[in-house]
Amino acid sequence: MQFYNIKDENEQVTFSDAITKGIGTAGGLYFPHSLPHFDDMQALLNKDFVTRSAHIVSTMLGDEMPTGVIGRCIKSAFNFPIQLKQISDTIFALELFHGPTLAFKDFGARFMAQMLAEINKNSTNQKPIRIITATSGDTGAAVAHSFYGVPNLEVAILYPYQRISDLQEKMFCTMGGNIHTFAVKGDFDACQALVKQCLQDKDLTNRYRLNSANSINISRVLAQSLYYFEAVAQMGRECHAISVPSGNFGNLTAGLFARQMGLPVQSFIAATNTNDTVPRYLESGNWAPNDTIATLSNAMDVSQPNNWPRVEEIFARNNENLHDVVRGVSVFEAETKHAMRELKDLGYLADPHSAIAYKALKDTLKPSESGVFLCTAHPAKFKQSVEDIVGIDVPLPSEIAAVADKPVLSAVIENDFEVLKTNLLACL
DSSP: OEEEETTEEEEEEEHHHHHHHOSOGGGOOEEESOOOOOSOHHHHHTSOHHHHHHHHHHHHHGGGSOHHHHHHHHHHHTOSOOEEEEOSSSEEEEEOOOSTTSBTHHHHHHHHHHHHHHHHHTOOOOSOEEEEEEOSSSHHHHHHHHHTTOTTEEEEEEEETTOSOHHHHHHHSSOOTTEEEEEEESOHHHHHHHHHHHHTOHHHHHHSEEEOOSTTSHHHHHHHTHHHHHHHHHHOSOEEEEEEEOSSSHHHHHHHHHHHTTOOEEEEEEEEOSOOHHHHHHHHSOOOOOOOOOOSSGGGOOSSOTTHHHHHHHHHHHTOOHHHHEEEEEOOHHHHHHHHHHHHHTTOOOOHHHHHHHHHHHHHOOTTOOEEEEEOBOGGGGHHHHHHHHOSOOOOOHHHHTTTTSOOOOEEEESOHHHHHHHHHHHO
């Protein structure tokens, strides 16, 4: 499978190169030259999730990696369930938070870790491997747990200081070992910009095999495309729309990749919170990011989504009109709270991100249509706000209870590249 750099199509790489480099020259994102198209979709949907996913990835990669190896990696990465819950006659919730860190980011991070392990077995590059990534809440935990304790590999995770929930922070900032966490005095966009600076810094790249586990890394996005097939398979009826809670827009990109491979979904809803750069852009054609605003749905507090160029590339390459397939909907704080209470009355407990996706789907679907909204995080990761809003106790799952009382080990740093670099050189 070949990829090219969106900013320089002359830069052509294999899947192995794309996953190990993370990002192209000049900060360009890697994009697949082509994706397989599955004509017998019903036969594909009839397979179980792991078997289907292994088949899709094997078809993607061709002879770049043995089929048996891919199957083993998929089985190891996706060793937890996906559950589709019916909320009303026409609305379904796809629960993606049953992995070890209780968020959808487990899919991409665990897949990436498995693939990198296989690729590195045959690598002749002897530089130490270093992962640096930014998180708005859930990526950090998924990456930390996927790479924790891996020999000869160190991980640095940046997150916005005091802008993620306490329990989100506990999930990855209490581990120590080869996991190093930095609370940056800035927003997620600032953290993401620092990661890009690191990946292009000659001093760091000369010392290390430096990589990112953000959705900058195409492997994350390809892995996430796989659960869209599971949504349609479990639904067992025509899917008119899938509503995606969107921050950095890797998740929406993944859904659009699935559609490009033949998945029968008519449209996608890019559901954002107050940080509504994309919905405003889709309406006006003017890309005008505002300052990032802190919200209940902190993982979506992104004003300059890194994956948006990939979304536009999909439609440019296929000569399709973006507006025919993607609709942007912004859901503000009061509406988010109302949606959480409404879902609770329907017998479903949702975190703020999932509630935004529900609200956007409900407001978009026509009476005769059915759709799915993605539930991207366990409500217990936002225990305090969920309890305050819906008025019921939210028990802590064992994964969170085990770390709830542990001390946070993060270093608090200024939003300054040289400060970060000094800290990285000291710990990596």
